[in-house]
Amino acid sequence: MRSVTCPGDFGRGYESARRRVSQLNQLVHAAPPMPCLRGSDGTALLRGPPSCDEHPAIQRDPRPSRCVSFSRDGSLFAWCNGDKVSVVNTADGSVVSTFDLPKTMLLEFSPLGRVLATWQLYSKSQGDLQGEANLQLWDLQSGQLLKALYQKKTEAWCPSWSDDESIAVRSVNNELHFFENNDFNTIANKLHMQKVSDFVLSPGAQPSKVAVYVPGSKGAPSFVRLYQYPLFGGPTAALANKSFFKADRVSMLWNKKASALLVTASTEVDKTGASYYGEQTLHYLAVNGESAVVQLPKNGPIYDVAWSPNAAEFCVVYGFMPAKATIFNMKCDPVFDFGTGPRNAVYYSPQGHILVLAGFGNLRGQMEVWDVKKYKQVSKPQAPDSTHFSWCPDGEHVVTATCSPRLRVSNGYKIWHYTGTVLRRQDAGELWEVRWQSFPDGCFPERPVRYQAAPGELGSTQAPPTQAYRPPALRHLPATASSKLHEEEPPQDLRPGPSAERCLSKSALKNQKKREAKKAAKQSEAPPSPAPTPAPACNSQSGPTCGDPETDKKMKNLKKVKRDAFVFVCV
Structure with missing residues (x-):
């Protein structure tokens, strides 16, 4: 198929036009x-x-690498093997640039692939009080160093760029420094706030927004504010503001259209003692000034939050095990409840048409694949001991891996089709990282969801039905509803409409009807409760009421003794 060619020099817009042509070529080839x-x-x-x-054009580097990175459009690949940093073209393996940086620990491309950021551990000698600038920004076209900066911590080490690279921002001593057009020698703008702890630059087109977090101190609440660049001055400059207590740290997540932000506030310790994981709350902010606390129906920790690629809804996994998973709309109203299950993570496909709920870490690796449009479960594969999961950009495949140092045994990876079929399984001596090549949005269109397992030589690994633990003394007896460790909640469609049961599968709907019929049968078989009879008033102050003269006499004498004792004490 013929590639799109660039007809000439576009002047100042030549570089952006070349990038668009590159993206069109990727769309045409769709490798x-x-x-x-x-x-x-x-x-x-x-x-x-x-x-x-293995890729025939890019040979394996036998030396262990400290870090790897793909450019956002997937056309460039960089890695550091302890000797140098190499950047190659992924199409043919040709070398784009090499840098003599053997101590590089982290790599990152700018969104358009013009700048490569490298970071190494900060160090200084006895005679050098300031030390060596350990954050370098390189121009990939010329190979020249744009700027060397000091960055001691690995948190937020890399500058954040807008998608068109017109703005870059980094945090320096309670200030946010903004640079324009990759000119890092001149600070174009500053946002100064006392004790700024974290920030997130919005994705998408201009104008860019930035969310900043300031932790509370001395009884004052923590708060998150949204600003539009470069409108930072004045008390009313903030687009939205949300203050809250109980926050030792936060994680902030923009939706794809940069119209709203989700803030997960966490404390290290739950003072009530209800949770080992501390305490979490979820807050919603919109650029139109609206803010809210997302009300979660089940108590417990918030394990994961993810925006849908359509930017109109988000999914939250929360609550004590078995955890619940719920989709909310932009009004923070629940739309669909997936019920309860062993899960602690949620992943949307790049196209947003499929959602995976998974239970990794201390759980058994069960995955639930759902068709988001029909709210129907596609498959339920299981990948035990997995420490990594990620979607392929084509929206058809996923990879799960067991990596070191999280787990040092049984390292390897599996590439799946989302219907549960394992396409490739590979064991490794010591696997550190698995990463998919990036692609621009739109390269892989959404395809219809399949419910039949895709063909594969390795078959599928559907999760076996789970059963509650039963003591050995009861295992010879038939199972009853009371033997369940947890009461399972089925999925529920919470959208307004006449048929709220349309989302349930046939088995779930059948079980729900059985439970309702059993409950109704118990209520109909229960005998009518007799009318309560008044208790004999033996302690009445009036005459005998128990019917037995001897009992009445003893009660009367006992009351007299109590009364005389009370009078004696008072005197």
Whole structure:
């Protein structure tokens, strides 16, 4: 198929036009995304599924790499093997640039691939009080150093760029420094706030917004504010403001259209003692000034939050195990409840048409694949001991991996089709990282959701039905409803409409009807309760009421003794 060519020099817009042409070429060719493997046996790029063998044009580097990175459009790949930093073209493996930076620990491309940021550990000698600038920004076209900066911490080490690279921002001593057009020698603007702890620059087109977090101190609440660049001055400059208590740290997440922000506030310790994980609350802010606390129906920690790529809804996994998962709209109203299950993570496909609920870490690796439009479950595969999960940009495949140092045994990866079929399984001696090649939005259109398992030589690993633990003394007896450890909640469609049961599967709907019929039968079989009879008033102050003269006499004498004792004490 013929590639799109650039007809000439576009002047100042030439670079952006060239990037658009590159993206169009990727759309035309639509090559499968490549996974990158980094481990003790070196760094390798694989061809995309279904082949999944090593890329013929990019040879494996046998030396262990400290870090790898793809450019956002996937055209460039960089890695550091302890000797140098190499940047190659993913299409043919040609070398774009090399840098003599053997101590590089982190790499990151700017959104358009014009700048490569490298970071190494900060160090200084005895005679050098200031130390060496450990954050370098390189121009990939010329290979020249744009700026060397000091960055001691790994948190937020890399500058944040807007999607068109017209703005870059980094935090320096309670200030946000803004740079324009990759000119890092001149600070174009500043946002100064006392004790700024974190910030997030919005994605999407201009104008750019920035969310800043300031932790509370001395009884004052913490707060998050939204600003539009460069309108920072004045008390009413903030687009939205949300203050809250009980926040040792926060995580902030913009939706794709930069119209709203989700803030998860966490404390290290739950003072009520209800949770080992501390305490979490979820807050919503919109650029139109609206803010709210997202009300979660079940108590417990918030495990994960994810925006849908359509930017109109988000999913939250929360509550004590078995955890609930719920989709909310932009008004923070629940739309669909997935019920309860062993899960602690949520992942939307890049196209937003499929959602995966998973239970990794201390859970057994069960995954629930859902069709988001029909709210129907597609498959339920299981990937035990997984420490990594990510969607392929094509929206058809996922990868799960067991990586070191989280788990040092049984390292390896699996590439799946979302219907539960394993397409490739590979064990590794020591696997450190698995990463998909990035692609621009729109390269892989949304495809109809399939419910039949895709063909594959390795088959599928559907999760077996889980059963509650039963003591050995009861295992020979038939199971009853009372033997369940937890009461399972089925999925519920919370959208207004006449049929709230349309989302349930046939088995779930059948079980729900059985429970309702059993409950109704119990209520109909219960015998009518007899009318309560008044208790004999033996302690009445009036005459005998118990019917037995001897009992009445003893009660009367006992009351007299109590009364005389009370009078004696008072005197």
